[in-house]
Amino acid sequence: MRDKVLIDTSVWIDYLQGSAQPVLQQFVDDALAGKEDVVPKIVIAELIQGARTEKDIEFIKELLEAFTIVGEGEKSWFNAGILSFDLKKKGKTINLADCYISVIAKENRASLLTLDKHFKDIQKEIGLELIGP
Secondary structure (H helix, E strand, O other), X not given: OOXXXXXXXXXXXXXXHOOOOHHHHHHHHHHHOOOEEEEEHHHHHHHHHOOOOHHHHHHHHHHHOOOEEEOOOOOHHHHHHHHHHHHHXXXXXXXXXXXXXXXXXXXXXXXXXXXXXOHHHHHHHHOOOEEOO
16 A cells, blocks of 8 residues: 555545444544545545535535645646546546546555545556555
8 A cells, every 4th residue: 555545535525424334434544544645626626515514614624734735737637638538438437527536646646545436447547556445
């Protein structure tokens, strides 16, 4: 496992809502302990988009102060577009945001903790390191 972990929005939602299975809860807790956790700006936007109240937004803001916020490289969006294009040619339609998250994880040499199964298709395409319960 790499020293950096990028926790996908799907995991954060379950974790923050308290609806995560105990094994996932423990896995996130373990991932957070002693690792450098990176959060791309798009995950922040997705979490805020899904917030129910202003209080949720404030909690997300406070939570994110504990993590390294990662930006994008000069070609991140281009590479996400190419990834999406290549997957589509193989009959796999995966949303651009998840392609972008994968590219950001790869660029930052981070493992990706996710609940979304379609990341396995991305893993096969670009060698993304997935972790999860």
